[in-house]
Amino acid sequence: MTIDLTVSEEVRALAPGFTHVAIEARGLVNGPSTEATSLLLDEAARRLAERLAGRAPHEDPHMVAWRAAYTAFGAKPSRTRNSAEALAKRALAGGGLPRINTLVDVYNAISVAHLIPVGGEDLDHIKGGMRLVRATGTEDFVTMAGGERTVEHPDTGEVVWCDDEGVTCRRWNWRQGPRNRLTEESVNAIFLLEGMGPDSGAEAAGDELAELLEKFSPGAQLTVRAPERASERPE
Incomplete structure (x- = not known):
């Protein structure tokens, strides 16, 4: 059974161009970062630099759209940047990308290569369904x-x-809580790829992420949910 994901009407009214792809994965194999995931992150940085062609990340049209969405709900996008930016x-900085663990490295590589926010949640620590809402301010x-x-x-x-x-996760995809982060013990997860506008590339990024998850966790069962599309990849 797949986890229930909902986007509130208030969020849709705030950002009509918002779309997301969800990949639910069960039977994953996680562990420390490897040479393979390190190379994946380096290649993602190369692809990003090629895409930007000398521009700053916030000048990319997709990041411009995200900054507008952040501004619309009262955040300051130059202070609390979306996760992809x-x-x-x-x-692009001298130190490069952090190496965290296999699964996080993989989804971070996709985020950077496609310049799209991507998050990973440990399904075994999610209570009930997941909802994207506008906060009342009383939530913990x-x-x-x-x-x-x-x-x-x-x-x-x-x-x-x-x-x-x-x-x-606060401010859309700015800061994830520690309860649901992917650790080296995580075996079941949901990955969210979030786009703004029809040209965000969310579906292409989702397809590439699914391929990498199959590569690094052979035998894992993946369910991909995208706008007007749902598919299961067999074990």
Whole structure:
């Protein structure tokens, strides 16, 4: 059974061009970063530089659309960048992209190569379905600060992903909570690729991510859900 994903009418009214592709994966194999995932991240940075052709990430049309969406719900996009823009800046900087674990490296590579926000959630730590909503400001967002567990609350009207337990990601895709992050022990996950506008490339990015997940986790069962399309890849 697939997890229920919903986008509220308030979010759709705020950003009519928003679209997303979801890949639900079960039976994954995760572990530390490898030489293969490191090379994947380096290649993604090369592809990004080729796409930008000397421009800054925020000048790309897709990032312009995301900045407009962030501004629409009251965020300052130059201070709280969407996840794709933030990763792109790191990819172009001297230090390059972080190496975290196999699954995170894979989806970060897709995010950078396609300049599209991509997130991965551990399904075993998601409570109920996932909803993209505008916050009331009373929801709990459990995070860590100074090594201690702390509870924050989103701003009223902020766009957040949440489940039955609370907020899982603040400011659309800016900051994920630790509860649902993919760790080396994760075996079941959902990956969300989020686009703005018809030319975001979300479906192409989703297809490439599915291929990489099959490569790094042979035998995993994947269900791909895209606008007007649903398919299952056999084991």
